[in-house]
Amino acid sequence: MTKKTEWELEQAHLAMVYEKLVEMERKVINEAEEADEDSRSFLKNLSEDVRMNNSSAADSFESLIQVEQKNQELAQLNYKREWLEKQKNNIKQLMAGPYFAKLSVLYPEETETDEFYIGVAGFSDENHEQYVYDWRSPIANLYYENNLGQTSYEAPMGEVPVDLKNRRQLKVTKNKLMDFFDTSTAIEDPMLLEVLNEESSVKLQDITSTIQKEQNAIIRDTKSDVLIVEGIAGSGKTSTVLQRIAFLLYRYKDNLRPEQVLLLSPNPMFSKYIEEVLPSLGEKNPRQMTYRDLMRTRGKNHHIEELESQLTNYRVMDSLENMLEIERYVGELDATDLDFQSLTLGSEVVISAKWMRQTLMALPKEVELYRRLGYLQEKMQEALMSYIKTESRKPKWRNELENLSNEEYNQLFSQGPGRGDKSKGREKNEDEQIDQIIYKLVHRRYSVIRKAIKSYRWLDLDSHYLLAVGMPLEQPMSLDQATEFAYLNYLMVDRGNHTQTKFVVLDEVQDYSEAQLYFLAKVYGKANFTLVGDGYQSIFAQGTTFSRVEALFAGDKRRVTSVKLLKSYRSSGPISHFMKHLLGGDESGVEVIDRPGKEPEIKEILDLDSYLNYLKVRLASCQVDQRQVILTKDSNEARKLYQQLNQPTGVTLIADSTKLDLSGQQFIMPIHLAKGLEFDVVVVHDASAKRFASQHELNLLYTASSRAMHELYLPYIKKPSHFIV
Numbered sequence: 001m002t003k004k005t006e007w008e009l010e011q012a013h014l015a016m017v018y019e020k021l022v023e024m025e026r027k028v029i030n031e032a033e034e035a036d037e038d039s040r041s042f043l044k045n046l047s048e049d050v051r052m053n054n055s056s057a058a059d060s061f062e063s064l065i066q067v068e069q070k071n072q073e074l075a076q077l078n079y080k081r082e083w084l085e086k087q088k089n090n091i092k093q094l095m096a097g098p099y100f101a102k103l104s105v106l107y108p109e110e111t112e113t114d115e116f117y118i119g120v121a122g123f124s125d126e127n128h129e130q131y132v133y134d135w136r137s138p139i140a141n142l143y144y145e146n147n148l149g150q151t152s153y154e155a156p157m158g159e160v161p162v163d164l165k166n167r168r169q170l171k172v173t174k175n176k177l178m179d180f181f182d183t184s185t186a187i188e189d190p191m192l193l194e195v196l197n198e199e200s201s202v203k204l205q206d207i208t209s210t211i212q213k214e215q216n217a218i219i220r221d222t223k224s225d226v227l228i229v230e231g232i233a234g235s236g237k238t239s240t241v242l243q244r245i246a247f248l249l250y251r252y253k254d255n256l257r258p259e260q261v262l263l264l265s266p267n268p269m270f271s272k273y274i275e276e277v278l279p280s281l282g283e284k285n286p287r288q289m290t291y292r293d294l295m296r297t298r299g300k301n302h303h304i305e306e307l308e309s310q311l312t313n314y315r316v317m318d319s320l321e322n323m324l325e326i327e328r329y330v331g332e333l334d335a336t337d338l339d340f341q342s343l344t345l346g347s348e349v350v351i352s353a354k355w356m357r358q359t360l361m362a363l364p365k366e367v368e369l370y371r372r373l374g375y376l377q378e379k380m381q382e383a384l385m386s387y388i389k390t391e392s393r394k395p396k397w398r399n400e401l402e403n404l405s406n407e408e409y410n411q412l413f414s415q416g417p418g419r420g421d422k423s424k425g426r427e428k429n430e431d432e433q434i435d436q437i438i439y440k441l442v443h444r445r446y447s448v449i450r451k452a453i454k455s456y457r458w459l460d461l462d463s464h465y466l467l468a469v470g471m472p473l474e475q476p477m478s479l480d481q482a483t484e485f486a487y488l489n490y491l492m493v494d495r496g497n498h499t500q501t502k503f504v505v506l507d508e509v510q511d512y513s514e515a516q517l518y519f520l521a522k523v524y525g526k527a528n529f530t531l532v533g534d535g536y537q538s539i540f541a542q543g544t545t546f547s548r549v550e551a552l553f554a555g556d557k558r559r560v561t562s563v564k565l566l567k568s569y570r571s572s573g574p575i576s577h578f579m580k581h582l583l584g585g586d587e588s589g590v591e592v593i594d595r596p597g598k599e600p601e602i603k604e605i606l607d608l609d610s611y612l613n614y615l616k617v618r619l620a621s622c623q624v625d626q627r628q629v630i631l632t633k634d635s636n637e638a639r640k641l642y643q644q645l646n647q648p649t650g651v652t653l654i655a656d657s658t659k660l661d662l663s664g665q666q667f668i669m670p671i672h673l674a675k676g677l678e679f680d681v682v683v684v685h686d687a688s689a690k691r692f693a694s695q696h697e698l699n700l701l702y703t704a705s706s707r708a709m710h711e712l713y714l715p716y717i718k719k720p721s722h723f724i725v
């Protein structure tokens with residue numbers, strides 16, 4: 001068949017699928033409107049349908065059953081609305097481009113090929129006719145595996161052998177066919193090259209239609225407990241793990257919710273950078289935070305050093321050793337070793353240390369200490385509740401009530417029934433109402449105690465830390481000390497809180513210290529890990545080599561798989577060659593995709609004034625559709641350069657990890673805040689010999705250069721770094 005006729009057939013098929021999508025969209029919108037209306041009227045009628053009848057035990061019971069039924073109905077209505085919302089989103093995404101690939105597959109003992117179209121989501125009509133297959137479905141694996149001829153794919157019922165007759169990539173926009181290519185095993189496929197030549201964007205994009213074979217293996221891995229990916233800059237580590245999260249959410253859709261996936265990102269800016277990838281695949285973002293944020297949530301108000309100080313802050317003591325010391329210490333700890341602190345409100349002792357000790361000592365010794373402390377915590381909450389009840393009967397509170405301002409009174413009054421409210425559903429007399437308000441007032445007064453119980457303020461964890469590692473907590477704490485403290489906290493009191501997390505994904509794993517990785521491996525002991533990074537981009541004072549990462553996670557019978565990614569999809573051919581040169585040439589194993597581009601400019605400049613002029617010209621010559629960055633070694637340098645250039649208009653200075661805005665076009669920023677990001681044009685600030693000489697500085701230089709997609713500038717004053725010549 002000629003390409004022309006093929007084209008007509010494909011165009012006709014596309015038009016048909018698009019039409020089906022339009023029909024389905026109409027249907028889903030109608031259903032969604034009906035479902036919204038159903039929920040509205042359900043809620044409106046709810047108070048009339050359900051009236052608590054407490055006249056007798058049987059009546060109350062009947063009423064409760066009715067309430068339960070209504071709850072279930074409401075849950076179903078909500079579920080339906082959510083489902084329709086997801087359908088709407090999927091259809092919207094598909095309408096932008098219904099599919100990107102077609103597989104022609106011959107099954108054994110059949111004579112005619114079956115055709116499967118692959119898209120960002122699946123699509124079938126009400127008769128279950130499947131028009132588009134989700135890229136995560138088993139059959140779609142054939143597209144990414146890219147083996148024509150006899151092959152197979154893994155379906156739920158087992159391995160299915162097939163003959164893959166053709167693999168077609170299609171470029172479609174809405175209902176219009178733009179192009180198609182029949183590809184075999186060519187690595188540098190036309191669609192990929194087209195995508196890679198595009199300009200950079202403010203946010204990372206999904207790579208669904210051009211995922212490469214080696215990336216696909218990572219995305220679909222379900223066998224490993226720990227998957228370690230060591231990949232050069234731009235090899236798609238971040239993109240791949242995001243696609244992997246989408247894959248896992250699809251694969252385990254009945255048992256995995258996005259909040260059970262924890263994605264630890266290198267800096268706050270990064271979270272913004274990647275936030276659109278999963279929604280573009282119709283999935284919700286997982287729990288996302290930096291490791292520092294994670295420590296903050298467990299640091300009990302202790303202050304942690306800023307990201308910047310991690311660049312230089314070497315600690316003398318080996319932190320992993322401290323973690324083991326903490327384990328030994330807690331292992332040998334006896335209930336009699338514990339120091340309790342009475343919980344007081346002013347001079348009033350609400351729960352005494354003596355009571356805590358006695359309650360703990362009454363518990364069986366065989367039960368692990370952290371469980372006993374957890375139980376004690378529950379007992380303390382109960383003790384507080386009965387304390388509040390007794391307290392609220394005292395007449396003094398009536399006086400306090402009278403002294404409340406109108407505003408405070410109304411606030412208490414409007415908060416709805418409190419926990420002690422037993423008269424829900426029937427008219428209350430004035431006395432009951434006053435009792436209820438007093439209860440709330442007292443409850444509120446003692447809320448600090450409730451919080452103190454919850455956060456274990458009654459246990460002096462700071463001094464246990466001192467006893468365990470032989471040194472006090474610093475202010476601010478280094479990230480490693482925060483880790484040690486969090487580990488102590490975990491071992492002593494906080495073990496139950498981490499079991500919900502099923503997948504932990506770590507980007508830039510080389511920047512984590514051994515103690516931090518050890519902490520994650522232990523605390524999320526039941527989770528599956530995906531750890532990605534690049535040893536050459538190790539720019540913080542504390543980091544871990546990949547062999548150590550593997551060793552740290554290999555314990556506890558975990559199945560560890562290590563994979564390498566050696567091709568940069570980000571940078572043009574000449575920039576990739578330059579990166580390869582920085583990494584030691586052929587020995588590095590780096591493979592270059594030779595797509596054309598401008599050679600990196602390595603330029604000698606004689607003095608500071610001419611250098612600043614050079615930068616000004618560079619900034620002025622940035623094209624409208626390009627994003628350009630000047631990368632400095634640290635934040636102070638970024639600030640200084642910004643001043644030296646007279647705060648150039650249209651250029652955003654980013655020097656503070658808490659104030660990040662990537663929406664502009666040109667930037668001056670330190671390298672560590674640009675981690676994970678990419679720009680059309682990168683200028684490395686003064687790549688001279690004295691500034692880039694050590695291994696650490698080589699890593700900085702490599703990290704900076706590898707942010708560039710299309711153009712790289714390396715100006716230097718007087719003498720160039722020996723790495724670049």
Ligand SMILES: Nc1ncnc2c1ncn2[C@@H]1O[C@H](COP(=O)(O)OP(=O)(O)OP(=O)(O)O)[C@@H](O)[C@H]1O
Pocket residue numbers: 192195196205206207210211212215231232233234235236237238239240534569570675676677678706
């Ligand atoms: N298979 C692919 N198809 C199209 N683009 C790709 C593919 N893989 C990666 N890319 C693109 O390459 C660029 C780099 O990807 P990504 O940021 O995921 O790499 P990385 O390995 O995490 O880089 P770094 O270590 O430098 O942060 C992105 O623009 C991404 O869209």
